Amino acid sequence: MTKYNQLAIQWEFIISKIKSSVTVVDATLPEFPLIFVNEYFTQLTGYSAEESIGQNCRFLQGPETDTDTVKQIREALEKQHSMKIDILNYTKNGQKFWNELNIDPIFNESGECLFFVGIQYDISERKYAEQQLQMAASLAEMNSRGQLEFIGKLNHELRTPLNGIMGMIELISMGESSDEQKEYLELARESGEALLNIVNNSLDMAKLGRGKMMLEQIEFQPLKLVQQIIKTHEPAAQNKQIRLLCHADLNLPDVLTGDPLRLRQVLDNLLSNAIKFTEHGEVQLQMDVEEFRGDMVTLVFTIRDTGIGIPDTQINHLFEAFTQTDVSHSRKFGGSGLGLTICKELLELMNGQISVESVEGKGTKFEVTLPLLRQQAIPNVG
Incomplete structure (x- = not known):
């Protein structure tokens, strides 16, 4: 017997020792029951081989498992297609974990689908890191929008008295005044216009940042x-x-x-x-x-x-x-x-x-x- 024949005989032992979760499903039965799980699967899920064999993989799902993901998996099995998808599952003690699930159908020489082989990778750390980044981004966006709304409201409040001041300067300029007074009024007008420009620009930035800027046609x-x-x-x-x-x-x-x-x-x-x-x-x-x-x-x-x-x-x-x-x-x-x-x-x-x-x-x-x-x-x- 060659070493390759010996490996063929020992395939179950080899797969059982792989440091990835491996499952085999009977594709000939309507419920697609598990007929094999390796040791890493039992370590990952907390379910023994005896508790798992004969069950549909849905026993790993829980209240937060995405129903659309489950539907996509079911459709792939019914159509006997290969697929790769992320799914949230639960261990025996109720702890959530993320799987990157890879499913492949196995056909015999007549083209009949006999098995589905699933290889699952634990991607919980990656998923939780992504969620933390998304939360941080959402908080940053909320803070940014809050600041922009505050700026917008503040500038609305500033613009009313500032326009009043500019109007008063204009009225005083129309009356009689000395050259020195005219110089002071001109400086006041220029300062007021500069401040009004800053207020208007800040208000525009707030509108742009909140997506509130409307264009005319x-x-x-x-x-x-x-x-x-x-x-x-x-x-x-x-x-x-x-x-x-x-x-x-x-x-x-x-x-x-x-x-x-x-x-x-x-x-x-x-x-x-x-x-x-x-x-x-x-x-x-x-x-x-x-x-x-x-x-x-x-x-x-x-x-x-x-x-x-x-x-x-x-x-x-x-x-x-x-x-x-x-x-x-x-x-x-x-x-x-x-x-x-x-x-x-x-x-x-x-x-x-x-x-x-x-x-x-x-x-x-x-x-x-x-x-x-x-x-x-x-x-x-x-």
Whole structure:
């Protein structure tokens, strides 16, 4: 007798000693009873071979065993298919444990399914680790959402008195006052506007973080929108004695559909930053048509400046919340570090994107790409 024949005779002894749970089920009987379990199965479950043989494997299931998983196993057995699935089972003393269950049907030469061989791996530690990670992630998300809701509510409360203060400053500015008083009022107005901008940005971040930011889909005239934006920023550019230029593609459609308020918010922020960080030279807004495709048009808005630029070490973190390129810049120019983060989030909501190129000391270029719906005729927009 060869050593291979000896191994064939001793197969049951060999399988019984494998350090994985092995079971054999009779596939010819409707209840699929167990006809063999190895030693590791008895160690894992706490059931002896005598208690297990003749039973359907469902005796290992308990109140938290997933019924869909059980159904999938049953269907695989009825169809005589191999399968791999995770299932929560219970030991004899009621302790839960996770199995990675591998089932294979065994056929005879006539194609009749005689047995199902199951190999089970105890994956309890892995499953419990996954559950702990999921719980930690859920708690972190709950805490984050709670903080964002608090920020949102706080900023709503702040905005009302702040608008009142801004209104009072405006009324006082309309009356007679000395040059010194005018200077103080202007400083108060600028400080109020800076604070209101921080409040509004924080409120937008809270909305974005809670998924509450709603977009409009209305008709607007892109050229008119850009002209209004440029007009808004002209005084700031003139005060710094820098040129503010605007160029538009001649192929630009007259009317588009999208969210002009959020588009303006993005372009306002980029132009405001460009003017803020440019001491000499110019800031330019260029609007080009990148592509026409059916009823859609893709526009590219390019904002260039000749300002201080962005260091290579900072450019990859530019769109992260509360990030500014330099603490000294923050002190000199102000700002919350939220504007670019909001721009990126808003553009993603609108299926657009933003990119940046910069050379420190020479200037920066932001490029906004945005798909919008074309209209066939100019509506009555007043």
